[in-house]
């Protein structure tokens with residue numbers, strides 16, 4: 001591209017930057033004013049709270065006034081935070097105002113228009129768009145269209161225009177570093193440069209280089225079940241995050257970030273992706289791991305985590321596996337639905353509601369209440385009616401208790417501040433006389449005291465879900481995958497573990513479903529979108545429970561069936577069949593991503609060579625060193641090699657990870673290394689990635705990436721058969737620029753002669769196949 005053209009573009013960048021600078025100054029002033037105002041109101045608020053409360057009228061008036069002031073403060077704070085967000089956006093734009101330009105002509109408008117596309121929109125004083133937000137309807141042309149006639153979806157329907165030019169920019173610190181004209185979705189040059197960079201603690205946004213098939217995922221607003229099967233490094237996680245940013249923009253009047261929930265594979269991952277949405281000017285969605293979600297709903301019980309389960313997977317018997325399969329299937333959940341629907345009062349495990357060590361509502365009383373409702377009602381409806389009836393009874397007992405001596409004593413001894421707090425929200429005219437006010441205060445005191453009884457009713461704590469689940473299992477006959485005796489011993493195991501407050505992961509979703517479905521609770525109707533990353537790690541039973549728990553959400557599921565850990569790899573078709581049979585949706589869509597962007601060409605080519613269907617995977621053309629395999633004679637030699645390797649890689653790359661099979665191996669490697677080189681051992685509870693070389697069990701590294709990966713001990717002993725193909729594939733594909741493998745003795749058969757002949761790697765010791 002000629003220099004003159006670049007000069008003209010730089011001039012435009014300069015003009016936009018000048019306007020942005022003015023805008024930043026104005027917004028800063030506005031922000032300072034807003035900040036002062038908030039401070040002023042807050043100060044007067046705290047002066048007001050110190051007025052005296054001796055007179056009844058004063059007390060109530062003060063309370064009403066304080067309510068008003070609280071409202072004002074919260075409005076001002078909100079305004080301040082909007083201005084702060086705007087300031088941040090303008091400052092970010094100033095560094096890099098845009099990354100794309102499209103020249104278009106509309107059919108009825110002969111003069112071409114130049115539109116510039118960036119991470120947020122920016123208008124000048126006359127309302128003219130100097131930058132279009134990448135999520136604006138017209139910006140989709142940038143990602144989708146090749147030159148010529150193109151169409152895009154706008155609020156008023158499909159629009160068609162002619163795309164005359166597409167230009168890409170790399171602008172750093174207000175200066176154009178590179179620019180290209182292209183006819184492709186987003187040309188290779190920019191992508192090469194983005195992917196060639198070294199990794200840091202946080203994932204980056206990819207809005208400047210979104211690829212066409214990723215754009216389909218990001219901009220889909222029709223599907224209520226969107227399933228993305230994407231190979232390792234194909235941008236699934238990136239696509240979800242940009243999709244969330246897109247949805248927040250597209251439905252900005254009706255959708256808030258906290259109505260979106262993402263189930264992420266582990267806590268490190270949550271931290272890793274935490275900067276993407278803020279870098280696009282959006283708030284983060286809610287994020288939770290499945291284990292956290294379960295723990296929250298089964299308080300007081302220690303639910304086995306997926307990670308704990310991985311650790312013992314090797315030791316399980318065939319029977320254990322069969323039973324697990326039984327409980328993970330959709331049919332098991334269907335059986336629970338049928339069981340709950342048919343429950344009668346005498347089959348329900350009611351329990352007493354206690355207060356202060358004494359029975360407040362006995363289980364017999366609760367059962368009688370339950371039994372008075374028509375048999376034809378659904379079990380959950382009977383539960384709701386029972387709850388309402390119990391709450392009525394509780395209220396009657398509260399009213400009676402207000403006359404008790406202890407209550408009168410408390411009121412007489414109460415200090416002004418507490419009295420005032422109990423009156424919060426009340427106005428002067430709300431009470432006829434002082435005794436009405438005293439009754440109100442007494443009621444507050446008793447209600448507070450009996451809060452735990454109310455909570456017990458509200459949370460359905462008058463039924464024992466564990467006993468009920470046990471009863472369900474007892475009557476559950478003819479398991480498909482296990483014999484009657486095996487099933488019986490499973491029942492004993494469940495109750496035995498429960499004594500120690502433990503529940504296995506396979507039981508968690510069925511148990512929760514039984515509890516919630518039976519009582520009609522545990523549903524969140526405010527959540528509008530649900531995302532699951534690494535969907536291959538979820539069982540159908542778990543997905544069904546989530547479907548029950550979030551009934552109003554649209555679903556986006558992303559995963560890679562090849563990255564299944566510690567079990568044999570399932571084909572995408574099998575995975576999909578499982579999903580399709582448990583989701584009854586109107587608009588479902590499957591998108592496959594076959595191109596892998598994360599790793600260099602040699603690494604992807606090698607990684608895919610170990611998969612049975614690896615040839616479908618397309619490696620992005622990015623140069624790099626060949627993966628290296630070091631085969632040693634014994635453990636000592638391996639540790640020596642590893643120590644050398646760690647120091648060497650550390651000097652070359654920002655992030656280096658030694659990926660191992662499990663915690664035991666991680667501990668052993670750490671023991672050997674930590675006195676010689678700077679290494680950190682990562683555990684399940686860790687939320688952030690420390691600097692230096694990391695030793696990580698593979699299940700904690702899911703979804704993450706590192707400049708350099710050292711795959712520890714990929715020997716036959718450690719990875720004996722194809723059950724581990726997914727595990728090794730996941731390890732290899734965490735590497736962006738460098739992959740080194742160490743094998744203590746004979747190499748795993750997963751790296752077969754065939755796989756070696758279809759890819760190129762550097763081997764420092766002959767592999768012996770016999």
Ligand SMILES: Nc1ncnc2c1ncn2[C@@H]1O[C@H](COP(=O)(O)OP(=O)(O)OP(=O)(O)O)[C@@H](O)[C@H]1O
Pocket residue numbers: 191194195204206209210211214230231232233234235236237238239560597598702703704705733
């Ligand atoms: N269009 C793109 N432009 C720039 N970088 C991209 C693009 N698509 C993917 N990448 C990069 O490729 C890497 C892999 O992306 P991501 O983690 O989203 O893939 P994934 O499919 O979730 O991977 P995995 O399943 O292996 O965890 C990231 O570094 C991401 O930034």
